[in-house]
Amino acid sequence: MRLKPPPLALAIWVAACCVPLAFALGLLSGSSGWGWPDRDILWLIRVPRVLAAFGTGAALALAGALIQLVTRNPLSDPQVLGVTSGASVGALLALMLLPAGLHFGVELGATVGALLSMTLVFSLAWRSMGRGLALSAQPGTVVVLLVGMMVSAACLSVVDFIVTVANDVQLRSIVFWMLGDLNGATLWWPVWVATGLAFVLAWSRARELDWLARGDAWAWTIGVSVAHRRRIAILAACVATGAAVATAGSIGFVGLVAPHMVRLTGLRSARHLLPFSAVFGGVFLVLADTVARTVVAPTQLPVGVISAAVGVPLFLTMLLRRRA
Amino acid sequence: MSHNESLPLHLEGVALRAGGSPHGRLLCSGLDLQAMPGQRWVLLGPNGAGKSTLLMAIAGLVAPDHGRIVLGDRALPDWRSEDLAKCRAWCPQFWLDPFPVSAWETVACAVLATRPDRKAAAVEEVARRWLHVLDAAAIADKDVRTLSGGERQRVALATAFAQATPLLLLDEPTSHLDWGHQGLLQRVLKRWSKDDGGTAMVAVHDLNLAWTLATHALLLDGKGGAICGPRDKILTAEALALAYGVPVTILEDGEARWFRVNLEHPPCSS
Numbered sequence: 001m002r003l004k005p006p007p008l009a010l011a012i013w014v015a016a017c018c019v020p021l022a023f024a025l026g027l028l029s030g031s032s033g034w035g036w037p038d039r040d041i042l043w044l045i046r047v048p049r050v051l052a053a054f055g056t057g058a059a060l061a062l063a064g065a066l067i068q069l070v071t072r073n074p075l076s077d078p079q080v081l082g083v084t085s086g087a088s089v090g091a092l093l094a095l096m097l098l099p100a101g102l103h104f105g106v107e108l109g110a111t112v113g114a115l116l117s118m119t120l121v122f123s124l125a126w127r128s129m130g131r132g133l134a135l136s137a138q139p140g141t142v143v144v145l146l147v148g149m150m151v152s153a154a155c156l157s158v159v160d161f162i163v164t165v166a167n168d169v170q171l172r173s174i175v176f177w178m179l180g181d182l183n184g185a186t187l188w189w190p191v192w193v194a195t196g197l198a199f200v201l202a203w204s205r206a207r208e209l210d211w212l213a214r215g216d217a218w219a220w221t222i223g224v225s226v227a228h229r230r231r232i233a234i235l236a237a238c239v240a241t242g243a244a245v246a247t248a249g250s251i252g253f254v255g256l257v258a259p260h261m262v263r264l265t266g267l268r269s270a271r272h273l274l275p276f277s278a279v280f281g282g283v284f285l286v287l288a289d290t291v292a293r294t295v296v297a298p299t300q301l302p303v304g305v306i307s308a309a310v311g312v313p314l315f316l317t318m319l320l321r322r323r324a
Numbered sequence: 325m326s327h328n329e330s331l332p333l334h335l336e337g338v339a340l341r342a343g344g345s346p347h348g349r350l351l352c353s354g355l356d357l358q359a360m361p362g363q364r365w366v367l368l369g370p371n372g373a374g375k376s377t378l379l380m381a382i383a384g385l386v387a388p389d390h391g392r393i394v395l396g397d398r399a400l401p402d403w404r405s406e407d408l409a410k411c412r413a414w415c416p417q418f419w420l421d422p423f424p425v426s427a428w429e430t431v432a433c434a435v436l437a438t439r440p441d442r443k444a445a446a447v448e449e450v451a452r453r454w455l456h457v458l459d460a461a462a463i464a465d466k467d468v469r470t471l472s473g474g475e476r477q478r479v480a481l482a483t484a485f486a487q488a489t490p491l492l493l494l495d496e497p498t499s500h501l502d503w504g505h506q507g508l509l510q511r512v513l514k515r516w517s518k519d520d521g522g523t524a525m526v527a528v529h530d531l532n533l534a535w536t537l538a539t540h541a542l543l544l545d546g547k548g549g550a551i552c553g554p555r556d557k558i559l560t561a562e563a564l565a566l567a568y569g570v571p572v573t574i575l576e577d578g579e580a581r582w583f584r585v586n587l588e589h590p591p592c593s594s
Contacts (some may be wrong), residue, residue: 222437223409
């Protein structure tokens with residue numbers, strides 16, 4: 001199998017065409033049919049929603065690409081960090097305990113939850129993140145993955161508890177939250193800020209992430225400060241994931257699938273993988289949200305349903321096509 | 325690709341434990357060794373004797389339990405890893421490639437890491453040249469995950485050479501190579517150490533290859549003992565039989581030595 005990357009100019013051109021196209025589709029489609037909406041609907045509902053969708057998708061895809069590189073595991077995604085489920089607990093607690101009608105209560109809860117679980121994962125796995133130069137060729141950073149999965153499991157049991165004791169009205173919002181929903185995403189800019197921050201953190205020395213993916217010990221012998229680079233990358237991934245979950249709930253598969261799709265086009269080096277994954281993830285989620293709003297209109301589906309429905313077969317095809 | 329500076333390597337009273345941890349099994353102690361530019365050292369010893377750990381210690385990845393390892397004028401802990409990367413290349417025994425990447429890009433990252441100021445075209449040219457030297461030009465554009473064991477090993481060797489360092493640490497570089505490519509590696513290594521004055525430390529199991537490749541040898545006996553020196557002092561029938569636990573017969577033919585190992589013999593009770 002020969003590998004030939006596509007010309008970078010072509011990739012940029014395609015990306016530059018896809019983004020406005022996806023935005024146009026997202027802005028022109030609504031639960032009441034296609035067409036140019038009223039001024040108020042456009043500016044107060046559609047534009048923030050499309051921007052939030054793009055930002056969320058980009059954040060999740062960027063986090064996925066980073067986590068996969070740093071853990072040297074192609075099956076990693078932002079959810080294994082435990083940040084997603086931590087944010088879910090925060091959001092659900094806010095739904096349950098805060099008085100209804102409070103602005104941004106859920107977002108606040110999700111952000112606090114994401115930050116708390118992120119801190120927990122970091123403090124538990126800090127030592128192994130920094131010092132563990134895996135001397136063998138085995139995948140490194142297993143401890144981060146395991147700690148993330150454990151935090152995730154603990155949070156999910158809390159989620160189950162909340163779901164059990166919630167009343168019917170609360171249950172509706174909870175279910176929408178857990179499926180991943182952009183319906184309430186009026187605050188679009190925090191996720192853009194977080195994604196930008198994560199991108200700046202990770203991209204400055206992205207090339208070293210490629211070397212890290214070939215083995216910790218070897219990367220160190222060619223002069224990469226492994227511990228530092230890995231901590232920065234995980235921090236960036238946590239920030240992006242936390243913001244994405246706070247904006248739109250837990251949306252699966254974008255973080256896992258977007259980096260793999262970009263790799264399939266031949267853009268494999270981290271310097272290309274990170275930005276193009278983010279663009280792909282953003283476009284993917286804008287389109288998925290557009291479908292979610294229109295496919296059974298006037299009922300709006302949570303975007304998580306669509307992204308999983310597209311993501312699962314896509315990923316399975318890739319997995320089964322993969323050589324052993 | 326010559327090196328302006330030649331870096332002698334000194335091991336002073338080095339004691340190593342398995343895995344580099346203070347509770348590990350003792351692999352060697354009080355090891356003194358001086359490897360000068362132009363010398364090719366082979367590291368011999370039974371499985372688990374500590375060849376790989378010693379190479380990792382010299383690479384700076386594992387701290388010795390006692391003693392110090394001095395490269396040039398500084399002990400290893402005093403080197404910055406960026407500077408060390410320009411002075412020694414480490415080629416591990418196993419590689420794991422989780423993501424698709426072409427063979428030449430794998431080689432190129434070693435060039436880029438040590439010479440970040442080079443132009444992309446120059447980096448690719450260096451990478452492809454080393455792949456060509458190691459008879460891997462035909463697989464330069466292939467995905468490394470689809471290569472055979474021997475092909476992957478040649479790509480790894482090209483990566484180590486392309487790093488262009490005066491000290492090469494190769495961990496069992498011939499374990500997957502056929503005879504023809506073992507010979508090729510031997511010729512490349514010899515030319516490299518003669519022309520560029522490089523020092524090579526190579527862990528091997530094949531005694532005949534060890535003899536023809538090396539100028540010096542280090543033999544770990546697997547019980548904490550180690551002897552080192554010029555190859556004709558170390559590669560003796562008694563020392564090898566004691567270390568490996570199998571009888572070794574040596575046929576001498578002028579300068580040449582041929583090693584015959586009797587694998588059917590029951591283990592020596594030494």
